[in-house]
Amino acid sequence: MGLFSAIKKGLSKTRDALVGELKGIVGAGKITDDTLEELEEHLIKADVGVEAAFLLTDALRENALGKSLTTEQVLDIMRDEAERLLKDPPPFELKGKPHVVLVIGVNGAGKTTTIGKLAARWINEGKKVMIAACDTFRAAAIDQLETWAQRSGAEFVKHQEGSDPAAVAYDACQAAVARDCDILIVDTAGRLHNKDYLMEELKKIVRVMKKVNPEFPQDIWLVIDGNTGQNTINQTKIFNQSFPLTGLVVTKLDGTARGGSVLSITSSLQIPIRWVGMGEQIDQLVEFDKREYIDGLFENALEESK
Ligand SMILES: Nc1nc2c(ncn2[C@@H]2O[C@H](COP(=O)(O)OP(=O)(O)OP(=O)(O)O)[C@@H](O)[C@H]2O)c(=O)[nH]1
Ligand SMILES: [Mg+2]
Incomplete structure (x- = not known):
């Protein structure tokens, strides 16, 4: 199994929870405060953690509130935010011997x-x-x-x-x-x-x-x-x-x-x-x-x- 698919498998629970219900929440018309609240609760349950759940829904509040978006568009906004939140580590280098x-x-x-x-x-x-x-x-x-x-x-x-x-x-x-x-x-x-x-x-x-x-x-x-x-x-x-x-x-x-x-x-x-x-x-x-x-x-x- 390649790294990509292995990670995908490992993250399947979070992903399924995230996306599976997202469709139901988002698919019902314009994104309202209620939608966002529901989504936030949902993200917390999906174990992205409270902090990240707040940040992801804040990003949606800024970019999606009042709009009719597809599930893909909502996911894209969250994805961009996740990208902003995560840091790539600086390259590991030896500092001293040992x-x-x-x-x-x-x-x-x-x-x-x-x-x-x-x-x-x-x-x-x-x-x-x-x-x-x-x-x-x-x-x-x-x-x-x-x-x-x-x-x-x-x-x-x-x-x-x-x-x-x-x-x-x-x-x-x-x-x-x-x-x-x-x-x-x-x-x-x-x-x-x-x-x-x-x-x-x-x-x-x-x-x-x-x-x-x-x-x-x-x-x-x-x-x-x-x-x-x-x-x-x-x-x-x-x-x-x-x-x-x-x-x-x-x-x-x-x-x-x-x-x-x-x-x-x-x-x-x-x-x-x-x-x-x-x-x-x-x-x-x-x-x-x-x-x-x-x-x-x-x-x-x-x-x-x-
Ligand atoms: N599936 C899986 N199992 C892992 C992984 N890393 C460790 N394990 C298993 O988790 C169990 C605990 O691993 P250890 O390395 O002994 O953990 P530890 O932190 O040293 O544990 P203590 O010394 O008792 O505190 C072992 O059965 C490992 O084989 C992993 O990445 N994947
Ligand atoms: Mg040990």
Whole structure:
């Protein structure tokens, strides 16, 4: 399955909800305030998120109120607005040697898997990559990352289960410098954004990294599950208050994802989406592409809904 169709499939729930009922709402004559209100409610249900739902309907209010438009025309206006809301990330470039990427997120979001995929990708590009197991809660978590290190050919740093994650991070930074690695990717335990002590633990990881080099970590990426819908926006906001997030990874867009919510995340927080997880396999990670995403959300939607 090509990237385009994979994204389309992943976004199918949002798209179906968006377009399927849009026809009924719009097809009834002139666009009125009532139509827009109904549409707004509908967009929120389709999980594009409250912020994006407001912005999309505002765009319609400006351009469509009082007019008789076809469903295609209404979709076009929303599409233009979505294009305005989404940002393409600046190209990923290495800033320093090693370039350290700290990967954080709630439980089960896909952090460890994403790290394995990233390591494989960068090693394929000829880079020397190290990964570090700062999820020390469970032995299984360390083993899981070690398996990814073996599969991808990355160097691997771990301590015993139950050890201080910050100590692992410190060692890994030093080892990555000593072994002349291009990139160090640091895995962390899943944590809920509202658990203060876990957020403190992450802050400690960042602090000790800076002892090795004040520039570390050059990137902090939040991994979010594309199926979580509206919840991801709150998560992202709270993580971003504690850590200056430099990018997002949205995983599981291959499933029956409600990936429309990423529209709201980028529009309200201005954090670029960098990577998209499209499956469990090592090569199923793609660079986020705004065009493909928007096509996945809107293209041929009318055809499908017929
Ligand atoms: N379909 C699909 N599954 C994924 C993707 N990314 C991760 N997964 C699966 O999601 C589950 C959780 O992935 P992990 O990488 O272990 O998630 P994690 O964030 O490290 O989890 P914790 O360490 O427990 O917080 C695993 O079964 C993965 O195979 C994806 O892009 N698509
Ligand atoms: Mg993990």
